[in-house]
Amino acid sequence: MILSDISKIENKNKDKKAIDVKSHKLNKSKLFIIIMLAWPVAHWLVFTLFMNLQTLVYSFQRLNRFTGKMRFAGTENYMELFEKIINNTASYGIAFRNTFLWLGLNVLVIVPLSLVVAYVLSKKIPFHRFFNAVLFIPNIISIVILTMVWSFAWAPNQGLVNELLTRLGLEHLTRVWLGDPKSALINVFVYCVWAGIGFNNLILSGAIAKIPKEILESAELDGISNWQEFIHIVIPSVWPTICTVTILGATAAFRVFLHPQLLTNGQYGTSTIALKVVEEVLAGGSYGLASAAGITMAVLGYIAVSIIKKFLDKREKEWS
Amino acid sequence: MGRKFSKPVLLLAEVLLFAYALSLIFPYIWVLINSFKTVSEFYNSTWSLPEKFDFTNYARALKETNMLSYFKTSIILTIIGTVLQVICSAGTAYILAKYKFRGNKLIYGMAIVGFLIPTSGTLAPLYVFLKDTGLFNIYGLVVMYATGMGTNMVIFYSFFKKISWSYAEAAFIDGASDFKVFWKIMFPMAREATIAVTIITAINIWNDYFLPSILLTNPELQTVAVGLRSLQVQQQYNATWTVLFAAVIIATLPTILIYIIFQDRIAKGFLIGGLKE
Amino acid sequence: MKKFTKVLSLTLVAVMLLAGCSGGGKAADGNASNDVAPSVPEDKEVTLKVTFFEAGFGNKWQNWLKTEFEKQYPNVTVELVGDANLTETLTPMIESGVDAPDVYMANGSMWEEWGPQGLVMDLTSLYEEKVPGTDMTLDEYITDVAKDKFYFDLGKENGGVKKYSVPWSAGPMSVVYNVNMFEEHGWEYPKTWEEFEALCEEIKAAGIAPLTYPGKFPNYTRPFIRGWQLQAMGEDKFFGEYKNPTSADIYGDTAVLESFQNFKKLFDKGYIMNGTTALDHTQVQMEFINNKVAMILNGYWLENEMSEAWPEGYRIAMAPVPQGGKVDKPVSFINMPDYMAIYNNTEVPEVAKAFVLFSLSPESCEQFAKLAGGLRPFNYELSDEVSEFTQTCQDVITNENYYQYTDASSNPLMFKSLGNAYLTQISTGEITPEKAAEDFKNEAATEYDRVKTDLGL
Numbered sequence A: 001m002i003l004s005d006i007s008k009i010e011n012k013n014k015d016k017k018a019i020d021v022k023s024h025k026l027n028k029s030k031l032f033i034i035i036m037l038a039w040p041v042a043h044w045l046v047f048t049l050f051m052n053l054q055t056l057v058y059s060f061q062r063l064n065r066f067t068g069k070m071r072f073a074g075t076e077n078y079m080e081l082f083e084k085i086i087n088n089t090a091s092y093g094i095a096f097r098n099t100f101l102w103l104g105l106n107v108l109v110i111v112p113l114s115l116v117v118a119y120v121l122s123k124k125i126p127f128h129r130f131f132n133a134v135l136f137i138p139n140i141i142s143i144v145i146l147t148m149v150w151s152f153a154w155a156p157n158q159g160l161v162n163e164l165l166t167r168l169g170l171e172h173l174t175r176v177w178l179g180d181p182k183s184a185l186i187n188v189f190v191y192c193v194w195a196g197i198g199f200n201n202l203i204l205s206g207a208i209a210k211i212p213k214e215i216l217e218s219a220e221l222d223g224i225s226n227w228q229e230f231i232h233i234v235i236p237s238v239w240p241t242i243c244t245v246t247i248l249g250a251t252a253a254f255r256v257f258l259h260p261q262l263l264t265n266g267q268y269g270t271s272t273i274a275l276k277v278v279e280e281v282l283a284g285g286s287y288g289l290a291s292a293a294g295i296t297m298a299v300l301g302y303i304a305v306s307i308i309k310k311f312l313d314k315r316e317k318e319w320s
Numbered sequence B: 001m002g003r004k005f006s007k008p009v010l011l012l013a014e015v016l017l018f019a020y021a022l023s024l025i026f027p028y029i030w031v032l033i034n035s036f037k038t039v040s041e042f043y044n045s046t047w048s049l050p051e052k053f054d055f056t057n058y059a060r061a062l063k064e065t066n067m068l069s070y071f072k073t074s075i076i077l078t079i080i081g082t083v084l085q086v087i088c089s090a091g092t093a094y095i096l097a098k099y100k101f102r103g104n105k106l107i108y109g110m111a112i113v114g115f116l117i118p119t120s121g122t123l124a125p126l127y128v129f130l131k132d133t134g135l136f137n138i139y140g141l142v143v144m145y146a147t148g149m150g151t152n153m154v155i156f157y158s159f160f161k162k163i164s165w166s167y168a169e170a171a172f173i174d175g176a177s178d179f180k181v182f183w184k185i186m187f188p189m190a191r192e193a194t195i196a197v198t199i200i201t202a203i204n205i206w207n208d209y210f211l212p213s214i215l216l217t218n219p220e221l222q223t224v225a226v227g228l229r230s231l232q233v234q235q236q237y238n239a240t241w242t243v244l245f246a247a248v249i250i251a252t253l254p255t256i257l258i259y260i261i262f263q264d265r266i267a268k269g270f271l272i273g274g275l276k277e
Numbered sequence C: 001m002k003k004f005t006k007v008l009s010l011t012l013v014a015v016m017l018l019a020g021c022s023g024g025g026k027a028a029d030g031n032a033s034n035d036v037a038p039s040v041p042e043d044k045e046v047t048l049k050v051t052f053f054e055a056g057f058g059n060k061w062q063n064w065l066k067t068e069f070e071k072q073y074p075n076v077t078v079e080l081v082g083d084a085n086l087t088e089t090l091t092p093m094i095e096s097g098v099d100a101p102d103v104y105m106a107n108g109s110m111w112e113e114w115g116p117q118g119l120v121m122d123l124t125s126l127y128e129e130k131v132p133g134t135d136m137t138l139d140e141y142i143t144d145v146a147k148d149k150f151y152f153d154l155g156k157e158n159g160g161v162k163k164y165s166v167p168w169s170a171g172p173m174s175v176v177y178n179v180n181m182f183e184e185h186g187w188e189y190p191k192t193w194e195e196f197e198a199l200c201e202e203i204k205a206a207g208i209a210p211l212t213y214p215g216k217f218p219n220y221t222r223p224f225i226r227g228w229q230l231q232a233m234g235e236d237k238f239f240g241e242y243k244n245p246t247s248a249d250i251y252g253d254t255a256v257l258e259s260f261q262n263f264k265k266l267f268d269k270g271y272i273m274n275g276t277t278a279l280d281h282t283q284v285q286m287e288f289i290n291n292k293v294a295m296i297l298n299g300y301w302l303e304n305e306m307s308e309a310w311p312e313g314y315r316i317a318m319a320p321v322p323q324g325g326k327v328d329k330p331v332s333f334i335n336m337p338d339y340m341a342i343y344n345n346t347e348v349p350e351v352a353k354a355f356v357l358f359s360l361s362p363e364s365c366e367q368f369a370k371l372a373g374g375l376r377p378f379n380y381e382l383s384d385e386v387s388e389f390t391q392t393c394q395d396v397i398t399n400e401n402y403y404q405y406t407d408a409s410s411n412p413l414m415f416k417s418l419g420n421a422y423l424t425q426i427s428t429g430e431i432t433p434e435k436a437a438e439d440f441k442n443e444a445a446t447e448y449d450r451v452k453t454d455l456g457l
Helices: A002-012 A026-058 A076-087 A089-122 A128-135 A143-154 A160-167 A184-209 A213-221 A226-237 A239-253 A258-264 A273-284 A287-319 B007-034 B039-044 B056-064 B067-098 B104-116 B123-133 B138-145 B151-162 B166-173 B178-189 B191-207 B210-215 B224-238 B241-272 C002-021 C060-072 C086-096 C111-117 C124-128 C144-150 C179-185 C193-205 C218-233 C235-242 C248-252 C254-268 C281-289 C349-358 C362-372 C388-398 C420-427 C433-455
Strands: A061-064 A069-072 C046-053 C076-083 C103-107 C166-178 C209-212 C293-299 C316-319 C331-342 C403-405
Touching (some): A026 A287, A026 B067, A026 B178, A061 A076, A061 C433, A076 C433, A089 A128, A089 A184, A089 A226, A089 A273, A089 B007, A089 C420, A089 C433, A128 A184, A128 B007, A143 A160, A143 A184, A143 B007, A143 B224, A143 B241, A184 A226, A184 A239, A184 B007, A213 A226, A226 A239, A239 A287, A239 B104, A258 A273, A273 A287, A273 B123, A287 B104, A287 B123, B007 B241, B039 B241, B056 B067, B056 B241, B067 B104, B067 B138, B067 B178, B067 B191, B067 B224, B067 B241, B123 B210, B151 B191, B178 B191, B191 B224, B210 B224, B210 C086, B224 B241, C046 C086, C060 C349, C060 C362, C086 C103, C103 C349, C111 C331, C124 C349, C144 C166, C144 C331, C166 C179, C166 C218, C166 C388, C193 C209, C218 C235, C218 C254, C218 C331, C218 C420, C235 C248, C248 C433, C254 C420, C254 C433, C281 C293, C331 C349, C331 C388, C420 C433
Parallel strands (some): C046 C076, C046 C103, C209 C293, C331 C403
Antiparallel strands (some): A061 A069, C103 C331, C166 C293, C166 C316, C166 C331
16 A cells, blocks of 8 residues: 555664665765755656646636736635536536546446456466456557547447447447437446456456465365455455555546547536646636636545545454 | 356356457457448448458558658657656665665655645646746657656565665675666666566557647647547548548557567566555 | 644745736737738748648648749748647647747637737738738728627727737538438428428428537537527627627527527427437538438538548538528528737748738639638639539628628627537537526626726726
């Protein structure tokens, strides 16, 4: 678990083998450290710290489009944002809701599914190498191509899926999949699952493979079922990895915008707040509103992620 | 291995996984088949096999689009971006894992914070920053990729933590400099992690769409991903889908090939270095 | 914890201070330094970078311009950059100066902001120049309808009327129908909305979808939406208030609601082809070409855009929007988002101006129609060498039996949005026309106040 790393360092820093700058070749090492860290730290200061502080600053400002300068706007942006979310103006309400639906999707659907897939594949069933290789394909192909191929497949008139349904005599099931608010969001979600399992599968497979053989073998001798093995041995053993994957998925949910942008242009009830931010900046030059939305989501996201983390850590303690 | 599945469960798993794998592959086969058709043939039927396999669309994709120059940009960018990112990440991770100094914890924490606070809103200042600095070009992109405090750093960090320090101590006694110890001894020892991280980073940069789409304004100087997207946009104005299909195949082929070659390495990299547990 | 709170509150105070400090600045600070006359120096080599939106009009006309201009001025090299993605890349180019062109042809109206910001050149003086091949100044050459957009009025406090760009292309956006199909079935294009509905019923009865439009881009319904608004408000109100508002109340007018309701009715009555909402322009245009639908809402670029896909012997025609409400003729909508402008920091302002002027000549316009199927809002005559479809397009925007108008406005206070997002949601039944009209009004009111503040009015 990444965060618990921080506490681990404290212990590991006591590791006597590490160089203690105070005692060892003071100046030379110090210079080395400074040279090595200068660029990464500067990079972080500019692209992470400065950008975030500036976002905070912008969220209290507004762009004057006729002068190209920012002016102080107080809480105007936040007011506008909340108003838009509450009244669902320009689908802001839906975008806000979707961000949290995505959180649920990433945490409660994709991670468990990936875990099941990884568990099944860990049994070295026939073709497991083939499956592992194919499942990872969405991660090596650009999302632009992936979404393009996906939209070809689900296109209403010449698309693969509708054509297939028609041939199977299921014409009543054909839909305008990506162009109907009743099916578009579900379709985008299905896309995310379809393309998202591979990566988690790889990481979780790695963890499952490291479970000591003796544990699994002795359990087998005890005659437990696959289900029991999965629930009582596999999940607790790889829990730290599950935590990492879950937290990564949770934070990713607040940044999702490319999938809806490329699949539906954010229409038909599929937008997210992150996509709204991108649209406001690139199309409208509404830096203020975009920043206020960014800050709001960062705060809500941090709270949500903390809650999830707390829950995960509690389980970890129970098992250890 | 543990307990084996019973027959029905195994059958079910195989069927489901095959269906899933097929759904991942079939769309490409569909695109491949249609890339050999003429435009009107495609609109007549998207399912039939092409009347004859001709490569007109491929020739057109290469000639009418800037495909080759997209490839050039992507290759240069991927190589430079990957090398810089891997070295920066390895260097930072090495220092943080092996040297004890004031601020060590702080810097590591700085990197971790990025994972926990979902920042989706920094686009506006980034945009203004790029405008003010004139970095709306490939140099800006290289600068953005040359980060040393991301996921890659965390992977290297856990790897360096595990590497024994005794080799370094011996080298120090022989009078090697800090840099030499890192570059000649410790970094080579992290070879497994380096390979895995390099492949993943290269694939990510090769496939990155969002940053290049914002930073690269010159239509002649686009990456493959962005170029393909503009081709897709362009199709809305001249409707030659089959040419786009050919372009998709051309663009995907190199990554697929590289993946087939390095597939084991990638999996292994995750097994050994892995994301922290 | 105490320390943390202290740091946090200090940061917040600093942020508020920073946010408050930013400059105000007044609109239209002026950029007179580049106010040179168009000319081409003969004594040195000059390269002129011309970036253009490479879309429905292709690139043939730009290539023609390059050849002719270089022929006339051998020491000039025109560097053409066609970009299908220009709508997205133009802003960073102009605002950062990276890869910035000298002259560009684009789609949209960003010049309304870039002009006052001093990023694109003030071309007011260019309008006094004689247009090559005519004895008119640009002021006389440009049509009145185009003046309604390009004579940009920032208000007296900000320097009055300014001209930051010249029209690139402007033509009808309206109903295009399949002439062969209409003749086969003995249908006639309707004059009034009643006749239009009757015709749609007839087409439906024949087993064909009556009408479609690129559903992913509801902007294509503009001729209908604006037509309904104009017909419900009447000429005076539409031009006096809607395009030149004195308060935002006009955007809550019942005409807006009515236009949204009429739009919904097209779906409710089954006149719009099934699946339309999920399709983009090429997809619906293919359906139109394949005789699956009789009429399509589209623009004068349609023929050229689909040039590779038309079957042998196809015939299509552009027709005006049916008559109704307070306007006694059929109305024809002129679309004019396309413009040419000069980057203000160009090193060759006089050559850039000469190039723009050169592109305006009647001969150049004729070539534009022939090579790209495009029309331009100037007073020139087209020869009959252009295609039948282009002729019907020209007819729609010049025929005296129709009422020609545009919704482009020279008034920055006008709320120009058509409400695309609402139209999508109405078309799919996500929201009612009533809710859409309400949201539209609120959005317009917010925007109105903001523009007023920004302009210092």
